[in-house]
Amino acid sequence: MAAPQTRKFLGRLSLPERTFIANALRAETVGGVLLLVAAVAALLFANTPLKDAYASLRDFSFGPESLHLHLSVASWAKDGLLTVFFFVAGIELKRELVAGELRDPKAAALPVIAAVCGMAVPALCYVIVNASGGGDLSGWAVPTATDIAFALAVLAVIGTSLPSALRAFLLTLAVVDDLFAILIIAVFFTTAINFMALGLSFAGLAVFWLLHRKGIRGWYVHLPLAVVIWALMHASGVHATVAGVAMGLMLRCTVRDGERHSPAEHIEHLVRPLSAGLAVPLFAFFAAGVTVSGGALGDVFTRPEPLGVVLGLVLGKTVGVFGGSWLAARFTRAELNEDLEWADVFAVASLAGIGFTVSLLIGELAFPEDPALADEVKAAVLVGSLIAAVLAATLLKIRDVKYRRLVAEEERDDDHDGIPDIYELDNPEYHLRMAAILEAKAAEHRRRAEVAGGGSGKDDSPA
Template sequence: MSTPRRPNQSVAEFARFLRTETTGGMILLAATAVALIWANSPLGDSYRAVRDFEFGPELLHLHLSVGDWAKDGLLALFFFVVGLELKRELVVGELSNVRAAALPIVAAVGGMVVPALIALGVGWGEPGIEQAWAIPVATDIAFALGVLALTGSSLPTSARIFLLSLAVVDDLGAIVVIAVLFTASFNMLAAAIAAVALGLYAYLQRKRVRAWWIYVPLAIVVWVAVHSAGIHATIAGVALGLLTRVHTDPGEHESPALRLEHRLQPWSAAVAVPVFALFAAGVELNADALGAVFTSPIPLAVLVGLLAGKVVGILGASALAVRLGIARKPTGTGWLDIGALAMLGAVGFTVSLLIADLALSGEQAELAKAAVLLASAIASLAAALLLIRRSRVHSAVE
């Protein structure tokens, strides 16, 4: 029998998560600035040389560039933490209560479907749009929570939990998109090895085995097998996270999922994601490139999809769900608060950059990433202004 989670424990865990993601967001912002300055400086050729330098064994298709190792390897850690958070939220957290979870789930779905439809509409007929429509479906939880912590300090806790729950569901949607859309080829033998290794991981979790020296090699086997199977390697991290036990045994201080989250989330937020951003965000920005973002169909589709699609999708789906009686507004949170959070949802960044790399190549990929960076910057500033205003209103009411 598991130990029930007390309300103050839930709040403490959320506060810890918020602090870690806030710090990670600041480091991520710094890494992005370094990437942009480096790529657009006289040393730009050295940036591209480092990013494209290849190393690793040819066996099992592991001779990858530095950028690919960051994208396929380091981001697997990020997605493992996402998987842990998702499993915990679905089993014992906010998303385990259907009534309470209804609004962020519906809002997240609206925040994925509407941007995708807008991107398809704007870029219709353009080569590459058949996969590029997925770029604006993602919300960057690190940036979003970072902006919220800095500018929305007086917002009710319910508003913050709404954003966190929405981002978790959004991550699940992005995971499904990556798994389905970007599996070009499929190696049955490698997939079978991955399935057996995942089954062994689940069995060891069920038997309460805690030896890290068993789990680390097993996780590496899963990652290599998933990568060799033709499935994007970050899915390995998600699968392992979802198979990790979230209930505590009698006398156990914290579950394996929570323990791993505490240990690995700082490494994910402060190392894995910033290093990925360092080698993903270094796009060349000049007058021509910025002009092309507004005139070329695919980057324009990404820009409009994020800025308009996210706000309309999240706010519109939320209003419709409440009006139809499917969900209820969080206590103490008004529609203007949800509107500000919806603008914050337009910060795509990490997963959007990843999908842009997977969906496109060459100049198209660079322009799409420039659109992601521009949209994320605009959304961050606009959301910050709205959140500061809402914080003042809540402070005055209190």
């Protein structure tokens, strides 16, 4: 009997998975650029003579009061448009659970542990700083989130020659991160619950699932139902974005006979441009408009609440994601791709410190009674994300240069015959290069064996 085939995390991806990740990277890269433009525009509006007009637009309220939907423009962006973002995140999570890395427990161990540690360590950093400095512990969850759009945009721009496995790792990590972030919002930032509205919202979700299961696909049915589910979830007191994740998880991600694409893939293809191109940038425009002055920037590094956020994003995220990845590889059956090095994982771990969209959202939810402190925490999110982006870009550039050299060596063609020299067996340099490559891999194998053996120095490599 043939041994069952096992999946290795960060191993070679199937063609459908590679296609999906490539498409997601393209969309998220554009979304990251739009997100950056929106954030910069918000900062400019909030710190120029146009700040009064900006504040008036942000605070302008409209909507039916009887349905508890008389909200400001900023609240509509936070509770309404951001639901679209979490709807797409729910679809991504479902795809990973059904057809991606997360479907295999062994392969899922590494990104799940890395994501959990990447949220726990930043929260711990915040708690330590504020407990010792007499700060408000309510913002512990602010530095736990990773902004996938910004992170993938930086990775796509800087790491052009990096292995695709790193992009897959970051994407999977961010999907798990989004799941835990929405759980944190639902559990810790829900104050009073209207059980009648919550029950009706769950009933609406059941109808949504039943219609989808029966093959009813018309947007004219699902869109009004989705709006009703969202409104009921908002009225219940649970954050309305939970409805978006729930509906995304209910979509089918498998392809049946006669289908070119699964319903989830088709809907995501239609909704993702709305999320990346409109919903998230508009939320950033109304959430990132904080007044930045010398005193405010000074408070970021002197007051415990914003300082905890900065340290959590820059230090906590890096240590948490990298440490979690190492622990998973050391104490579970999860393995790191033999073509990668831990320096690559460390660079991506620092990239996870870009916690923009969801961190800004949690910052607003954590300090509803203290707008001034909420603005300082928002400024800390911007500063921490900027520092993490610069640090990650530097590390990724160093790694990218190394991989670019390897690519150039593989494509070397000194005799200009159209065939890379490394593939020409009669080329004496071929044997020298192959010997050097094999020796390097053997040395790496011995080093990993020593680490796995607790530094005993024993050589476990085959004779």
